[in-house]
Amino acid sequence: MLADYNKLRQAINESFEKINRAAQGINDEILSQNILNQEKLNQNIFNLVVLGQFKRGKTTFINSLLGAEVLPTAVVPLTSIVTVISYGETLKITVVFKDGSTQDIRLEQLPEYITEAQNPNNIKNVKEVRILYPSPYLKDGVRLIDTPGVGSIYRNNTDETYNYIPKVDAAIFLLSVDPPISQAEVEFLDDIKKYAAKIFFILNKIDYLTPKERTESLEFSKQVLESKVGLANVRIFPLSAKLALEGKLAGDEEKIKSSYLPFFEAALSDFLLQEKGKTILLTAINNAVQQGKQLLALIGLEKKALGLTVQELSEKIEEFNRQMEVIAQEQTDAGYILKGEMGKLVESLDKNLADFRETQVTRLYNVMRQYIQNNSGLSNRELKEAVDKHLASLVEDAFEQWRPVQTQLISESFEKMVTRFTVKANQIIQHIGEISRNIFDIEVEAFSKIEKLTDESDFYYMLEDDDTMFMIDPSRLSYLLPGFVFRNLIIRDLRKKIWDQLDRNCGRIRYDFVQRIDKSQRAFISQLNEKIQGLLDGVRKAVNRALEKKQISDKEVEMNVKKLNKNELILSEVLADLERLKKELSY
Known part of the structure; x- marks a missing residue:
C-alpha cells in the first residue's frame, strides 16, 4: 500500500544518508540540518x-x-x-x-x-x-x-x-x-x-x-x-x-x-502522492539539494585552503572575521525593518475589518428588519428561531465573501514585502560572496526563497448565540406577548445583536490573520538568518580545520585531500540522483 510514495521516499532517504556521511567531520551544522530534514520526511503525518x-x-x-x-x-x-x-x-x-x-x-x-x-x-x-x-x-x-x-x-x-x-x-x-x-x-x-x-x-x-x-x-x-x-x-x-x-x-x-477496500486504498495512495505527498517529497528533495550544494562548496573551500601556506591562511581568516562584523549589523537592520513593515500590514487589516463591520451592520439591519416584517405571521417562538437562523446564515455568508478577498490582498501585500526583503537579503549574501570570493576564491549561492502567507489556520466561525443575545427571556412569558410587541422587542435589540456577531468574528479573523502573518514573518527571518549564519559558520570551520591540519603535517594534508575528493564525487552523484527524482515527480 502506498508503494510508489514509499519507493520515492526511500530513494530520497538514501540521498540524505549519503549527504550525512559526507558531512561527518566536515560540517556539523549541515549534518544536523540534514538529519532534521530527513526526520521531517520520515515523520510525515x-x-x-x-x-x-x-x-x-x-x-x-x-x-x-x-x-x-x-x-x-x-x-x-x-x-x-x-x-x-x-x-x-x-x-x-x-x-x-x-x-x-x-x-x-x-x-x-x-x-x-x-x-x-x-x-x-x-x-x-x-x-x-x-x-x-x-x-x-x-x-x-x-x-x-x-x-x-x-x-x-x-x-x-x-x-x-x-x-x-x-x-x-x-x-x-x-x-x-x-x-x-x-x-x-x-x-x-x-x-x-x-x-x-x-x-x-x-x-x-x-x-x-x-x-x-x-x-x-x-x-x-x-x-x-x-x-x-x-x-x-x-x-x-x-x-x-x-x-x-x-x-x-x-x-x-x-x-x-x-x-472493495483495495479500491479505496488505491485512491488514498494516489491522493497522498499526487497532492500532499508530492509536495512533501519535493520539499525534501529541495532541502537535500540545498544541503548537498552547500557541503560541496565547503569541500571546495577546504581544498583550496589546504593549498595555502599557514601564514597566508591565517591572514585570510583574520580579514574574513573583520568583514563579517559589518555583515552582522546589516542582518540586524534588515530584521527590524521587516517587522516594521509587517506592523503596517496589520494596521491595514484593522482598517479593512472596521470598514467591513460598519458596512455590514447597516446592511444586515435593513435586511433583517424586512425579514421580520415579512414573517409577521409566525408565532413568537417560531419568529425568534427563524431570525436567529437567518441572521447566522447572513453573517456567515458576508464573511465567506469578504474573507477570501482579504486573504488574497494580505497574501499579495505580504509577498511583495518579502520579495523586497529577499532582494535585501541577497544584497547581504552577495556582500558575503564578494568577501569570500576575494579572500578565499569561492562562490556563494543566492537566497531565493520567498515565504508565502501560511495557509495553516484554526479559524472557524462562532455564530451560536445564547438566548440572552436578544433581550427576551423565554422563561418570563415573552412568547405570550402580542406579536407586534414581540417583533418590536426583537427589532429594538437587532442592531446590537448584529454588531456583537460581527465584532466577535472580526476579532477572531484578526487573530487568525495576525497569527499567520507573524508565523510567516518569523519563518522568513529564520530562513534568512539560518542561511547567513550557516554560510559564515561553514566558511570559518572549513578554513580553521584546514589551518589545523596544515599545522600538523603534510601527510595529514594529503590524507584529508583524498577524503575531500571522495566526498566531492559522492555528492556530485547524489545531486544528479536528486535532480532525476525531481523530474520523475514532475511528470
Missing part, C-alpha cells in the same frame, strides 16, 4: 479524519484499515472524545487531559474515558485519547482521527474537536445502505466541506445488497450529495467493512478484494 453517524459501521471500518480489532465495536457509536490512532511498535493507549497531564490505560478501560455513558459531559476533562498500534497502514504515515459523530461535533463547540477540522489532510465520511443518507448528514456535510480540503465518501454494508440494489444506492447517494450538499463530481467508494476486516484478520486476499 497524514491526518485521516473519519466521520459519520453511529450505526454506519465506523468502528469496523477503522479496524479494517488497521487490520485488527483495536477499537471495541460497542465504543465508537457512543464516543464523545477525539481518538487519534498513530503508529507504534506495540499497542499503547494514552489519555490526554485538558490540564496537560496524561495517563496510560488498558484497552478494556477505553470506554471509561471516551464514551458518554462512562464519562458524561466529559466530567473527567479528557482532551483526547492517543492510541499507538503497529499497523503497516499507519507506518506509511497515516494517522486516523476518530471524532464524535454527526450532530455532536459542532453542537458541543469544543475547541479540541474543532482544531482537527482545519488541519485534516483528508476526511472519510461513512454512509451506509441502511438507512440511506439522512438530512442530518446533509447538514453536517454542508458545514464540513468548508474546512476539509478533501472528502472521501464510502457507502458501507454493500454486502447486504444485490448488485442492482448497490448501483441504485450509489446513484441515490451521489445525487443527494451533489444536489443537496452542492458537491461536484462526487465519487463514492462501495465497501463492506465487515468483509474487509474478516479478510485482513484471516489473511484472505480474495475476501479483501471482494470487500
Whole structure:
C-alpha cells in the first residue's frame, strides 16, 4: 500500500544518508540540518479524519484499515472524545487531559474515558485519547482521527474537536445502505466541506445488497450529495467493512478484494502522492539539494585552503572575521525593518475589518428588519428561531465573501514585502560572496526563497448565540406577548445583536490573520538568518580545520585531500540522483 510514495521516499532517504556521511567531520551544522530534514520526511503525518453517524459501521471500518480489532465495536457509536490512532511498535493507549497531564490505560478501560455513558459531559476533562498500534497502514504515515459523530461535533463547540477540522489532510465520511443518507448528514456535510480540503465518501454494508440494489444506492447517494450538499463530481467508494476486516484478520486476499477496500486504498495512495505527498517529497528533495550544494562548496573551500601556506591562511581568516562584523549589523537592520513593515500590514487589516463591520451592520439591519416584517405571521417562538437562523446564515455568508478577498490582498501585500526583503537579503549574501570570493576564491549561492502567507489556520466561525443575545427571556412569558410587541422587542435589540456577531468574528479573523502573518514573518527571518549564519559558520570551520591540519603535517594534508575528493564525487552523484527524482515527480 502506498508503494510508489514509499519507493520515492526511500530513494530520497538514501540521498540524505549519503549527504550525512559526507558531512561527518566536515560540517556539523549541515549534518544536523540534514538529519532534521530527513526526520521531517520520515515523520510525515497524514491526518485521516473519519466521520459519520453511529450505526454506519465506523468502528469496523477503522479496524479494517488497521487490520485488527483495536477499537471495541460497542465504543465508537457512543464516543464523545477525539481518538487519534498513530503508529507504534506495540499497542499503547494514552489519555490526554485538558490540564496537560496524561495517563496510560488498558484497552478494556477505553470506554471509561471516551464514551458518554462512562464519562458524561466529559466530567473527567479528557482532551483526547492517543492510541499507538503497529499497523503497516499507519507506518506509511497515516494517522486516523476518530471524532464524535454527526450532530455532536459542532453542537458541543469544543475547541479540541474543532482544531482537527482545519488541519485534516483528508476526511472519510461513512454512509451506509441502511438507512440511506439522512438530512442530518446533509447538514453536517454542508458545514464540513468548508474546512476539509478533501472528502472521501464510502457507502458501507454493500454486502447486504444485490448488485442492482448497490448501483441504485450509489446513484441515490451521489445525487443527494451533489444536489443537496452542492458537491461536484462526487465519487463514492462501495465497501463492506465487515468483509474487509474478516479478510485482513484471516489473511484472505480474495475476501479483501471482494470487500472493495483495495479500491479505496488505491485512491488514498494516489491522493497522498499526487497532492500532499508530492509536495512533501519535493520539499525534501529541495532541502537535500540545498544541503548537498552547500557541503560541496565547503569541500571546495577546504581544498583550496589546504593549498595555502599557514601564514597566508591565517591572514585570510583574520580579514574574513573583520568583514563579517559589518555583515552582522546589516542582518540586524534588515530584521527590524521587516517587522516594521509587517506592523503596517496589520494596521491595514484593522482598517479593512472596521470598514467591513460598519458596512455590514447597516446592511444586515435593513435586511433583517424586512425579514421580520415579512414573517409577521409566525408565532413568537417560531419568529425568534427563524431570525436567529437567518441572521447566522447572513453573517456567515458576508464573511465567506469578504474573507477570501482579504486573504488574497494580505497574501499579495505580504509577498511583495518579502520579495523586497529577499532582494535585501541577497544584497547581504552577495556582500558575503564578494568577501569570500576575494579572500578565499569561492562562490556563494543566492537566497531565493520567498515565504508565502501560511495557509495553516484554526479559524472557524462562532455564530451560536445564547438566548440572552436578544433581550427576551423565554422563561418570563415573552412568547405570550402580542406579536407586534414581540417583533418590536426583537427589532429594538437587532442592531446590537448584529454588531456583537460581527465584532466577535472580526476579532477572531484578526487573530487568525495576525497569527499567520507573524508565523510567516518569523519563518522568513529564520530562513534568512539560518542561511547567513550557516554560510559564515561553514566558511570559518572549513578554513580553521584546514589551518589545523596544515599545522600538523603534510601527510595529514594529503590524507584529508583524498577524503575531500571522495566526498566531492559522492555528492556530485547524489545531486544528479536528486535532480532525476525531481523530474520523475514532475511528470
